[in-house]
Amino acid sequence: PLAARRWAQLTEDDLAARLSALARGLQADPARADVLITLHGELGAGKTTLVRHLLRALGVSGRIKSPTFALVEPYELTLGGQTVPVWHADLYRLTRPSEWIEAGLAELFAGRGLRLVEWPERAGAALSRPDVAVHLDAADDDRRTLQWLAYSPQGRALLELGPDEPA
Template sequence: MDYRITSMSAEETREWGKQLGRHLRKGDVVALIGDLGAGKTSLAQGIGEGLGVTGPMPSPTFTLIQEYGGQNQGAKVRLVHMDLYRLQHPQEVEVIGVEEFFAEDTVCLIEWPEIAEDYLPENRLVVEILGSGEQPRKIVFHTYDETWDVRIKDIIHFRERLGGPQ
């Protein structure tokens, strides 16, 4: 299923991320798709906040992979934030060990996931952000199984109850 929402500002994108983060569990993989400056890192930072990460979450553009300690309902969660923009060949996905982060104790967020397409688990959540600059963003949650449908509907209903713009 596809679920579409609108975000009018970086803060709102971050807030959507925060709500999403609160619904993430160990083993989840979230692919973040969108052009340069679309808001993938902004959303990821919100996800980190929702998972209780304290301290800054800089863009992993140069480090490729950043790891954080988070928690969900009191249980520790490892949060991994990747940016594969700088990879040139699919073999490099294996070299940096991307698959090792699709692990039971980890929530894995991947910016520029296209090069790793063949390695991504089937039940990933794909979040596509459309728009750039100061334009509002369309954010599309592409789900491939029911556990994600339940969670995304919950997040959207929660935001509707707050009366935020949709």
């Protein structure tokens, strides 16, 4: 990776606070929101929880559902006066390639905007290398350790928003 960050042993409240700081950075520089972020970790690791806190902090006001059945939930954000499309995908139940085309995943994979993908492994080669990969591990019942890895200059620019210690 081009850059790495580690968020160690965070409670959910700690996580929400760091994501709020990240969201403030994105409000100030919306171009950095144009990234494909893959989320890695076991069932219950906190992938959806991360997305919920991030989208809430970015100003999504309605319900933020887990896209386990729909595969993708789209949102639209206004960041610094710009409209930014947001796609939250969970590919756990992806079975056939035609399914991801029907669900609008081709747009997600090729398009712009903030794109957050749980279980990216399920898409195999259809999903290109992310700008940022986030690996979540349960330290115990209520703490998680996150590793953020940037694989593109755009991903590195996102990690530069902080808000923490470099890995």
